[in-house]
Amino acid sequence: MSVYTRIEPEQLEAFLADYHVGTLRDYRGISEGITNTNYFVDTTGGHWVLTVFERLTPAELPFFLELMDHLAARGVPSAHPVTRRDGGFLSSLAGKPAALVYRLDGASEERPSVPQCAALGTVLADMHHAAGSFPREQANARGLGWLTATRGRLAERLNAEDLALLDSELSFQHELDLSHLPRGVIHADLFRDNVLFEGDTVSGLIDFYYACTDYLLFDLAVVCNDWCLDDDGDYLEAHWKMLSAAYARRRPFTAAEHAAWPGMLRAAALRFWVSRLHDYHFPRDGDVTHTKDPAPFGRILAAHRESPPPLTP
Incomplete structure (x- = not known):
């Protein structure tokens, strides 16, 4: 989504160390949308989406992350949060709550058929x-x-x-x-x-x-x-x-x-x-x-x- 929070490479490398996703190769901000800061992140272990939450609090976020996990486990093709090394979904980055999500294949359609x-x-x-x-x-x-x-x-x-x-x-x-x-x-x-x-x-x-x-x-x-x-x-x-x-x-x-x-x-x-x-x-x-x-x-x-x-x- 819109990029409100700039993330430096050193910050992202430290963040990724809490996950089993390998080491950082590249990342870039996603400009679409209006609510959160999002980045595409490429590591030696795969391709991900990083979300830094600009409005939601750590107390509010378990509902959304657990819902995504629940739906993915039941076959709904939906974004799925990545589990941290400690078993949780929620992290912190640049002083704000953040989560890493599996990047899905495909693309949105501006004019769907x-x-x-x-x-x-x-x-x-x-x-x-x-x-x-x-x-x-x-x-x-x-x-x-x-x-x-x-x-x-x-x-x-x-x-x-x-x-x-x-x-x-x-x-x-x-x-x-x-x-x-x-x-x-x-x-x-x-x-x-x-x-x-x-x-x-x-x-x-x-x-x-x-x-x-x-x-x-x-x-x-x-x-x-x-x-x-x-x-x-x-x-x-x-x-x-x-x-x-x-x-x-x-x-x-x-x-x-x-x-x-x-x-x-x-x-x-x-x-x-x-x-x-x-x-x-x-x-x-x-x-x-x-x-x-x-x-x-x-x-x-x-x-x-x-x-x-x-x-x-």
Whole structure:
């Protein structure tokens, strides 16, 4: 992700000594994303991804690292943390918590095909099933409480139109009754750059550091808003039809999920619109930073308020 923390070779060599991965050959920062510092690391023992956590604390991180280990052990093609010599996953680097993860094969797709969307639907359902036996729980750090509090920070930075949209949508979301929806551990950030493919096969789900216990349907809404809309925001029906059908073959949707779908699409759009507004108006310094434009999610939210696509076309 964005590089906020510069790591010197001597620091990294000392860090790697706590793992059975050989000695350092090369490393380079990864500029995509906005939350953590990430490096590709090559050693005599293999290829890895180093993550330095910029916001999460050591007390919060076991949930994410143990979840990744749990999913990988159950056949989900997902990022898998490397075990230290002492048996743990979590380390420290440059005064911040850090972890080393196996680097997966494949690459993300900027414009995924219909077959790739179908493959993702299957893997996402399998991930939800596998996560059902994970014993830990974690609240959604970017849930409605965070959105409401962030509205206060943004109020003086937004124009009247955006503020009116934000206030209207927050009021709508607070009134929703979602108590009958299936819940479990979800990824919550499954954008195109967090899924790797080899051909039409999903080779990896990555960046689980927003994972939480929430509505399973929210994961589907996040995916629909990113994977099944084109660059102009137009709905790609064939992409979503194949993705949702593949998911439903593994986990059929309930009647309550069908009823809640329009509001959930709006909730997912609101979450990323507000997150990107926050990062845009309150940026952090770093060697290499990448701040995403919030405007597309404002447009997606407005479109869903008018005419949301169905859960199963």
